[in-house]
Amino acid sequence: MRVLRLAPLLLALALAGCATGEFSMRTLPPDTPAADNAAAVKQALAQRQALTQAHGAPATLPPDVGPPLTAAEVPSLATYDPWERVNRFTYRFNARFDQWVFLPVADTYRRLPAPVRGGVHNFFGNLSEVVSTLNYGAQLRLGPGGRSLGRFVINSTLGIGGLFDVATLWHIPAAPTGFGQTLARWGVHPGPYFVMPLLGPSSARDGFGWVTDFGTNYAINILNLYRGTAGWALTPLNAVDIRSNTSFRYYSTGSPFEYDTVRFLLVRKTLIQDDALRLWQRRGDPPGGAPAGE
Amino acid sequence: MHAPEQVTDACRASPSGCRRARALAVFGGTALLLALAHAAAAADPDPPTGLADPAALRATVYGTPPQDIAPLPQTVPLQEIDIRLPWARPLPKVLWFDARLRCWFSAQDKPAPLAIVIAGTGSDGNTAKLALLRAVLYADGYHVLTMPSPTFPGFIAAASSTGVAGDLVQDSQDLYHAAAAIIAHLPKRVRITDVDILGYSLGGAHAAVVKALDAKEGTLRIRRAVMINPPVSLFDSMRRLDRLFTRSIGDGAQGLDALYRRVYVRLANYFRAADQVRIEDANLMAAAGAVLRTDQDFQAAVALTFRIALVNVFYAGDLYAGTGVVTDPAHPPQPGDSTDAVVQKLFGMTFDDYFERVFLPYYLAHKGGATRESLLAESRLQVIGDTLRASPDYYVLTNSDDLILDPQELQWLRTTFVGRIKVYDHGGHLGNLGERDQMEDLRRMLAGQWAGDAP
Incomplete structure (x- = not known):
């Protein structure tokens, strides 16, 4: 068992060796230009309408959400980052871990047939519905909570233990949530910028939320998947599944100011999302619409 | 620019959630930067300081339909x-x-x-x-x-x-x-x-x-x-872009702060007012539309995109040339150092600053026989004009x-x-x-x- 556990690491190191020489080639998933452009054409149609509206009547707020945001309420251009030195260190650590371990393993994983990887992806997605359901409950948002629960039931049964995402085919798309959003729902500010080890840029609140969700899974321990041998095998597989489906590359900007750029974007995104979420919640989740914010 | 964990949360659930999360992540707090991403892909557009054609500006920022x-x-x-x-x-x-x-x-x-x-x-x-x-x-x-x-x-x-x-x-x-x-x-x-x-x-x-x-x-x-x-x-193109920056954004920190507030307000209110709670790529584009309205907005997007590229070129050049404009050659910057101060300084620097304080000193010292005039001449396509004409x-x-x-x-x-x-x-x-x-x-x-x- 111990050897098995080490196998991915050894494989990663062996593969990483290839990347230290003066020349290396790494196969990426192929581009799919025709499909991408077809999707863009579809969006352009929707966009044309939306753009007309946006230009015609900018920011007319429904009466129940209060006055619009004013320039005075905009958070400062400088970002609150009291843990900057540690954060920068973690960012660099993550970049190196990504380069030496995560990416080589994810590259190897992508050689598996697509249906297998799809099954793995759906399986973990299905498990995450448990935490989503609980958190929607804690957010007192019963509609989306019911959808998450419904998805879990449908996919666990008809989807054969979650390997197939039947619910999405039935137009019940996933809308995961977590404890970070639950905290946001009850007015907790994101707090300082926080770069999580291995997981990447976040905020103190959302980082704490992630840990709580992980702990919740561990406590519930559904089908005994989160503890013991199964836990040792599944957690890395989950991580590899996530990594191989994420296109983010550390330092793809090549810029010495990448840390600043990511921090700027992420913090503003979180604040604007929180702001919109707060108002949407005051108005309630729309019937049949996907829950807000995800 | 995506934050990985934001994306991965949704990727766990479904490919569509994944796309949405990526959209959100790209969205990254300001559609200004979304628009910038478009303009960044457009690279170094350079409207003259005269009246830029509104259609040309929009085509430049939005790209080919x-x-x-x-x-x-x-x-x-x-x-x-x-x-x-x-x-x-x-x-x-x-x-x-x-x-x-x-x-x-x-x-x-x-x-x-x-x-x-x-x-x-x-x-x-x-x-x-x-x-x-x-x-x-x-x-x-x-x-x-x-x-x-x-x-x-x-x-x-x-x-x-x-x-x-x-x-x-x-x-x-x-x-x-x-x-x-x-x-x-x-x-x-x-x-x-x-x-x-x-x-x-x-x-x-x-x-x-x-x-x-x-x-x-x-x-x-x-x-x-x-x-x-x-x-x-x-170089002429870049100088024109500097003037465009001054005209559409203003000088230095104050202009940038005002632009940031303007964009943030428009964006936050766009999402407050949105009927649909689901944020998808199409909405994202509409958000960019809500942010960029006037010719001045489009000019600002173009000018800022260029300034961001210049910030990187300037910093690296100063570091390598040892000219000490924003970095101290005696105490090279370390990876853990905060870069807030240097970024703020760099956003106020024009291409002329780069040319006069980094580029010119370096090339005059390292390129035999180079003069100010010869370096300017070599930045023009005319430097290979005869070949271009004959071949x-x-x-x-x-x-x-x-x-x-x-x-x-x-x-x-x-x-x-x-x-x-x-x-x-x-x-x-x-x-x-x-x-x-x-x-x-x-x-x-x-x-x-x-x-x-x-x-």
């Missing part, structure tokens, strides 16, 4: 190449991640010509515009190698022999040698019959100079070069409303590339890249079958 794009193949294989180049200067600690040059390669499985494609100002070797050209060229039977601009920080650190970007000939030389090194390392199964080179925006100018250098050195025996929306005078193998695709050309410059292109230039009526700067007609003209030019501009 997807329904007008040439037919594209279903899949294009892709490999990432990392190469360490021996002539690179010692790597500063703060650029530790830029040790190797990164390019992208798509191989045919049969003998085929190779197309080398160069990105525009400040861009890496895998922009959306490069991907578009890659798809078209790959479908047309080329191996395709896409390379970053010599003004991309990753190139400056890993492939520049000076570390001080902006010299058209020197940068092209480094680019040429890097391309040759990559081709020499390609596996044997990749069989190359001919080499062609093209580039968009500043990359177009680089492509032409690389071919001109190759005509002397003969390593690659480059057959043809096509320049898409190239500048004619690099039948250089082509130009541009637009009559391209923001980076003034009328004299466009006229110079017309008279230099007689019978080898196509000027479209509309598109601004790169706002028609990938259009059916343009890609058909590109194909014919690369194949040496272009019959000339229809009257």
